Amino acid sequence: MMPLRKFAIHQPKTVAEASQMLADFGAEGRLYGGGTELLLAMKHDLLRYKHLVDVKTIADLDRIEIKDGALMIGGAATHRAIERSALVHRNLPVLTSMAANVANIRVRASGTLGGNLCFAEPHSDPATLLTALGAKVHVQRKTATRAVSISKVITGAYETSLADDEVLTQVEIPLPTSSQRAAYLKFQLKERPTLGLALVVEIDGEEINKASAVVGCVSVAPTQSEKANALLIGAKAQVAGQLSAAAEELANAADLIDDVEGSAEYKRHLIAVFLRRAFTEVSR
Ligand SMILES: Cc1cc2nc3c(=O)[nH]c(=O)nc-3n(C[C@H](O)[C@H](O)[C@H](O)COP(=O)(O)OP(=O)(O)OC[C@H]3O[C@@H](n4cnc5c(N)ncnc54)[C@H](O)[C@@H]3O)c2cc1C
Numbered sequence: 001m002m003p004l005r006k007f008a009i010h011q012p013k014t015v016a017e018a019s020q021m022l023a024d025f026g027a028e029g030r031l032y033g034g035g036t037e038l039l040l041a042m043k044h045d046l047l048r049y050k051h052l053v054d055v056k057t058i059a060d061l062d063r064i065e066i067k068d069g070a071l072m073i074g075g076a077a078t079h080r081a082i083e084r085s086a087l088v089h090r091n092l093p094v095l096t097s098m099a100a101n102v103a104n105i106r107v108r109a110s111g112t113l114g115g116n117l118c119f120a121e122p123h124s125d126p127a128t129l130l131t132a133l134g135a136k137v138h139v140q141r142k143t144a145t146r147a148v149s150i151s152k153v154i155t156g157a158y159e160t161s162l163a164d165d166e167v168l169t170q171v172e173i174p175l176p177t178s179s180q181r182a183a184y185l186k187f188q189l190k191e192r193p194t195l196g197l198a199l200v201v202e203i204d205g206e207e208i209n210k211a212s213a214v215v216g217c218v219s220v221a222p223t224q225s226e227k228a229n230a231l232l233i234g235a236k237a238q239v240a241g242q243l244s245a246a247a248e249e250l251a252n253a254a255d256l257i258d259d260v261e262g263s264a265e266y267k268r269h270l271i272a273v274f275l276r277r278a279f280t281e282v283s284r
Pocket of ligand 1: 003008030031032033034035036037038039055101102103104107110111112113114115116117118119121123124125126163166167168191193252
């Protein structure tokens with residue numbers, strides 16, 4: 001690792017100011033959250049920026065609140081803040097436990113949710129769970145705002161649909177109905193997860209009325225399959241008998257590859273094991 005090249009840090013007070021700075025700096029500037037990805041890549045000389053625009057000086061960008069039936073998490077909220085938020089725990093405990101298991105305490109203390117999603121590193125826990133929860137992200141470019149479904153944000157490994165001068169301001173997660181059950185499980189042997197699997201269902205007695213299964217980390221972006229979700233709907237006992245078929249559909253939809261984490265066949269096996277475990281958890 002080489003010493004960091006020289007760069008300047010800029011501290012905007014508003015999102016519009018940050019976006020304007022990014023537009024002015026062009027390819028020489030980048031947003032900077034906790035720096036856990038960015039500074040590492042810059043130390044390895046994989047990325048070079050002369051100007052870093054700090055999102056942490058923007059007022060309220062780390063706010064966590066309930067608004068209009070949704071949990072709103074600011075783009076600059078750290079994993080640790082999410083893990084420790086009583087509001088998150090009360091409303092979406094599955095998010096609390098996911099956040100508590102991201103990386104290590106040092107990364108969680110400075111790494112932000114916005115940085116995690118916008119870096120689009122394929123081994124992201126939040127991206128997988130938030131996709132299953134039907135989350136949206138709010139982004140702002142100068143004074144213009146838009147909301148994008150999370151499944152449309154990550155377009156590939158280290159690629160998003162956001163423009164270079166857009167700032168992720170908030171993640172919006174619909175509050176669960178009383179019949180919603182959610183599980184997020186991951187399998188991890190190294191620094192980052194080999195597999196993350198989220199299952200969110202609506203259960204009425206013995207009947208599953210709605211299901212959303214998402215697998216992450218096994219390919220470039222979180223994957224869903226309509227066919228898998230259809231097999232996860234119906235009487236619990238019937239769905240239990242269809243889990244292998246649903247896992248096959250999910251694995252077919254994910255573009256599984258052989259890599260240092262394991263072979264495509266191994267990942268297919270893990271999907272089946274973890275879908276079954278997640279089903280056991282949500283149908284208890
Ligand atoms: C050792 C290690 C272990 C890890 N383990 C896990 C793990 O188990 N699970 C997991 O999910 N992740 C893991 N990670 C990834 C970690 O979650 C991310 O590094 C962290 O969340 C990134 O946030 P940051 O604020 O540090 O981003 P930065 O490094 O500051 O920025 C990353 C990218 O996001 C952009 N960006 C930052 N904020 C915004 C914003 N608000 N709007 C638009 N663009 C923005 C930056 O311009 C940059 O391109 C691990 C990382 C490390 C180093």
